Amino acid sequence: MSNVIPHSLFTDFDIDLFKAGKHFRLYEKLGAHLTEVDGKKGVYFAVWAPSAKAVSVIGDFNFWIEGEHPLNIRWDSSGIWEGFIPNVEKGAKYKYKIHSHHGDIKTEKADPFAARCEHPPNTASIVWDTTYTWKDKNWMKKRKDINRLDKPFSVYEVHLGSWMHKAEENRPLSYLELASELTAYVKKMNFTHVEFMPIMEYPYDPSWGYQLTGYFAPTSRFGYPEDFMFLVDELHKNDIGVILDWVPSHFPEDAHGLGNFDGSHLYEHPDRRKGYHPDWKSLIFNYGRNEVRAFLISNAVFWLDRYHADGLRVDAVASMLYLDYSREDGEWEPNQYGGRENLDAISFFKELNEEIYGSFDGVQTIAEESTSFPMVSKPTYLGGLGFGMKWMMGWMHDTLEYFKKEPIYRKHHQNDITFSMTYAFTENFMLPLSHDEVVYGKQSILGRMPGDEWQRFANLRLLYSYMYTHPGSKLLFMGGEFGQSDEWNFQQSLDWHLLEYDYHKGIQKLVAEVNNLYRNEPALHEKQFVSEGFEWIDYNDSENSVLAYVRKGENEKDDLVLIANMTPVPREEYRIGLPASGSYKLIFNSDAPEFGGSGYKIAKQYTSEAVEWQHRAQSVVLDLAPLGVMVLKKFKSAKKS
Structure with a gap:
C-alpha cells in the first residue's frame, strides 16, 4: 500500500494554462507545499517530469529510499507527478528520484520549485513555508510614484x-x-x-x-x-x-539541477546549437x-x-x-x-x-x-x-x-x-x-x-x-x-x-x-530619458577639453548649467553661453576641498552679460577648476528695463 495520498492543488483550468504556457503563478502549485488532507498534516509534492516512468520523493523522512513515497502521474498528459505525504514537516530534506523512459536512467533531482535549499555543496531541497508578515505597506503604496521613469x-x-x-x-x-x-x-x-x-x-x-x-x-x-x-x-x-x-539566459549542468531533468531535454533546448552556451559551459x-x-x-x-x-x-x-x-x-x-x-x-x-x-x-x-x-x-x-x-x-x-x-x-x-x-x-x-x-x-x-x-x-x-x-x-x-x-x-x-x-x-x-x-x-531626472532634457552649450572645445551643457526639468526654473574641465589645467576667464539671462549660483563643485579637491578658488555667484557667445545672446565668464565639474543654477532672472 502506497504511503502517498492522492491529492492535487491543480484545477483543470490550471492545467490548460500550464500546457498553453500561460500559467504565471506555478509556484502556488508545483513544488512542496505544507498543507492538511483528511485531517492529516503533511506536504503536497508536485513536479513536472513528462518523460519519467516513475517518480518517488526521497528524503530524510524515509531514509532516502526510493519507492517508499511514489508520486502519481496525472491523467491529463500534463506530465505532472503529484501526491500528499502525511507527517512530513517543515525543514524536511528531500529530492525527486526520477526513473526515465529514456535509456532506463535514474537520477536524483532537487525540486525546481524548492522554497529553500541546503547550503552548498549539499544539494537537497528543504520543505519550507515562506509566510512572512510584511511591514512595508507604506513603501508598497507609494512605490508606483517613486519608481516612475521620471524619478531618480x-x-x-x-x-x-x-x-x-x-x-x-x-x-x-x-x-x-x-x-x-x-x-x-x-x-x-x-x-x-x-x-x-x-x-x-x-x-x-x-x-x-x-x-x-x-x-x-x-x-x-x-x-x-x-x-x-x-x-x-x-x-x-x-x-x-x-x-x-x-538569470533566464542559461543554467548549469550540475547533476541535481534542471539539466536532463527527466532523462530528456526538458528545460534546455534539445538542439545544442540553441541549447548550449559555449562561453559559460551551460545549458540554454x-x-x-x-x-x-x-x-x-x-x-x-x-x-x-x-x-x-x-x-x-x-x-x-x-x-x-x-x-x-x-x-x-x-x-x-x-x-x-x-x-x-x-x-x-x-x-x-x-x-x-x-x-x-x-x-x-x-x-x-x-x-x-x-x-x-x-x-x-x-x-x-x-x-x-x-x-x-x-x-x-x-x-x-x-x-x-x-x-x-x-x-x-x-x-x-x-x-x-x-x-x-x-x-x-x-x-x-x-x-x-x-x-x-x-x-x-x-x-x-x-x-x-x-x-x-x-x-x-x-x-x-x-x-x-x-x-x-x-x-x-x-x-x-x-x-x-x-x-x-x-x-x-x-x-x-x-x-x-x-x-x-x-x-x-x-x-x-x-x-x-x-x-x-x-x-x-x-x-x-525628470527628463532623463528624453531629448528635451538635454542641450549642448558647447562640445567643440577639444583644445581645452571642456564640455558645457544644460540639463532641463519640467519647469524652466529648475534648469542646470554644467561645465566640465577634463584636464588638470585650470581655465581662467573662460566664457560660456547661457540659456537665459539672470543670476546664477554655484550649487556643486567636484573640486571642493571636502571631496579631496584642490580648493581652486571659483566664484559662488555669477551674473549673465549681454555678450553673444556660442550662438546665445547671454554669456558669462568664469574660472574652471582642474579636473572639475561645476553646476550652476539660476536663482534670479534679469531685471526688465
Missing part, C-alpha cells in the same frame, strides 16, 4: 558575499546583519535602490550567483528565506528600492516550449510577489536575442526568415514584460543588453521588447576608455566622450559602472585613472560627476563609491580600511553628494 534611479550594486565580512569570524554578513548594516550605509550614501547580484541558490561560488540551481530559493549562505524577506523589508522601510539580478532554456516559458515567467513573478522586489535586472539579454551569439559560422541555424534573431526569446521577453507590468504597480525591468537591438526599452504595443530600462554599455565603454587616457591626449578624443549623446535617447538608458568592469585584469575604476595620486582621485571625482549629470539613470558597483584600489575579489570583503585615508573619504563624500544632487534636482 541611483542603484548601488551589491554582491552579498563580499560587501562586508564579520572580521573576527572571517565570514560574510548574514541577511539579518545586512538588514541593519547595508540599509544604514545605502541610506547614508543617498542611493535610491540596491541591486543584488543573484541571490537565488547557486552551487559554485566563483559563478557569483549567475549559474542557478534553486530558482525559487534565496541562497542559504546568508540565512533563511524569511531573513532575506526581512532584509528587503528593512530597505523598504527606509525608502530604498530593491532590484534583483535575474528552450524558450519555444510553453511549459518552460511558464516556469521562467512564474519565477520572475515569484520574486516580485513573494519577496516584494521592486525590479528585475535581466542578465545576458543579448545572448538570448541572437542565435549566433558567441558562435562561429556553421555553429548556429538561422530562424525561419533566414535571420540571426531568436524569435522564441523575443516573444518570451515581450510576454514576460507584459505580465510583469500588467500585474505589479511600481516595478521596473532592466535589460543588460550590449548590442544595438532596437526598442529594447520601448513598450510592446509599439513593437518593443517592453523593458523599462536598458544598460548603456556603449557609454560605459567609451567613457572608461576616455578616462584612461592622460589628459594631455584627451583633446584628440573629444568625440569619444560626446558620442553617447548621439544615441542617448533611443532607449531608456541606465549608465552602469558594474562588477564586470572591475574584474579579470581590468583594474578597479580608480586603478584606471591616470596621473599622480591627486590626479587619479580628481579624475575619479570628475568621472562620477560627469556620470551623474549625464542623461539616464545610474548604477555603481560597491567599492567604487570610496575608490576601492584593487580589483573586486568575491572571496573577501571590500577594503573598508581605505576610508581611514582622506582621498578615499573624499570620494565617498562626493558620491553621497552627487546622489543627493541627482535626487533633489528635478533637471537631472
Whole structure:
C-alpha cells in the first residue's frame, strides 16, 4: 500500500494554462507545499517530469529510499507527478528520484520549485513555508510614484558575499546583519535602490550567483528565506528600492539541477546549437516550449510577489536575442526568415514584460543588453521588447576608455566622450559602472585613472560627476563609491580600511553628494530619458577639453548649467553661453576641498552679460577648476528695463 495520498492543488483550468504556457503563478502549485488532507498534516509534492516512468520523493523522512513515497502521474498528459505525504514537516530534506523512459536512467533531482535549499555543496531541497508578515505597506503604496521613469534611479550594486565580512569570524554578513548594516550605509550614501547580484541558490561560488540551481530559493549562505524577506523589508522601510539580478539566459549542468531533468531535454533546448552556451559551459532554456516559458515567467513573478522586489535586472539579454551569439559560422541555424534573431526569446521577453507590468504597480525591468537591438526599452504595443530600462554599455565603454587616457591626449578624443549623446535617447538608458568592469585584469575604476595620486582621485571625482549629470539613470558597483584600489575579489570583503585615508573619504563624500544632487534636482531626472532634457552649450572645445551643457526639468526654473574641465589645467576667464539671462549660483563643485579637491578658488555667484557667445545672446565668464565639474543654477532672472 502506497504511503502517498492522492491529492492535487491543480484545477483543470490550471492545467490548460500550464500546457498553453500561460500559467504565471506555478509556484502556488508545483513544488512542496505544507498543507492538511483528511485531517492529516503533511506536504503536497508536485513536479513536472513528462518523460519519467516513475517518480518517488526521497528524503530524510524515509531514509532516502526510493519507492517508499511514489508520486502519481496525472491523467491529463500534463506530465505532472503529484501526491500528499502525511507527517512530513517543515525543514524536511528531500529530492525527486526520477526513473526515465529514456535509456532506463535514474537520477536524483532537487525540486525546481524548492522554497529553500541546503547550503552548498549539499544539494537537497528543504520543505519550507515562506509566510512572512510584511511591514512595508507604506513603501508598497507609494512605490508606483517613486519608481516612475521620471524619478531618480541611483542603484548601488551589491554582491552579498563580499560587501562586508564579520572580521573576527572571517565570514560574510548574514541577511539579518545586512538588514541593519547595508540599509544604514545605502541610506547614508543617498542611493535610491540596491541591486543584488543573484541571490537565488547557486552551487559554485566563483559563478557569483549567475549559474542557478534553486530558482525559487534565496541562497542559504546568508540565512533563511524569511531573513532575506526581512532584509528587503528593512530597505523598504527606509525608502530604498530593491532590484534583483535575474538569470533566464542559461543554467548549469550540475547533476541535481534542471539539466536532463527527466532523462530528456526538458528545460534546455534539445538542439545544442540553441541549447548550449559555449562561453559559460551551460545549458540554454528552450524558450519555444510553453511549459518552460511558464516556469521562467512564474519565477520572475515569484520574486516580485513573494519577496516584494521592486525590479528585475535581466542578465545576458543579448545572448538570448541572437542565435549566433558567441558562435562561429556553421555553429548556429538561422530562424525561419533566414535571420540571426531568436524569435522564441523575443516573444518570451515581450510576454514576460507584459505580465510583469500588467500585474505589479511600481516595478521596473532592466535589460543588460550590449548590442544595438532596437526598442529594447520601448513598450510592446509599439513593437518593443517592453523593458523599462536598458544598460548603456556603449557609454560605459567609451567613457572608461576616455578616462584612461592622460589628459594631455584627451583633446584628440573629444568625440569619444560626446558620442553617447548621439544615441542617448533611443532607449531608456541606465549608465552602469558594474562588477564586470572591475574584474579579470581590468583594474578597479580608480586603478584606471591616470596621473599622480591627486590626479587619479580628481579624475575619479570628475568621472562620477560627469556620470551623474549625464542623461539616464545610474548604477555603481560597491567599492567604487570610496575608490576601492584593487580589483573586486568575491572571496573577501571590500577594503573598508581605505576610508581611514582622506582621498578615499573624499570620494565617498562626493558620491553621497552627487546622489543627493541627482535626487533633489528635478533637471537631472525628470527628463532623463528624453531629448528635451538635454542641450549642448558647447562640445567643440577639444583644445581645452571642456564640455558645457544644460540639463532641463519640467519647469524652466529648475534648469542646470554644467561645465566640465577634463584636464588638470585650470581655465581662467573662460566664457560660456547661457540659456537665459539672470543670476546664477554655484550649487556643486567636484573640486571642493571636502571631496579631496584642490580648493581652486571659483566664484559662488555669477551674473549673465549681454555678450553673444556660442550662438546665445547671454554669456558669462568664469574660472574652471582642474579636473572639475561645476553646476550652476539660476536663482534670479534679469531685471526688465
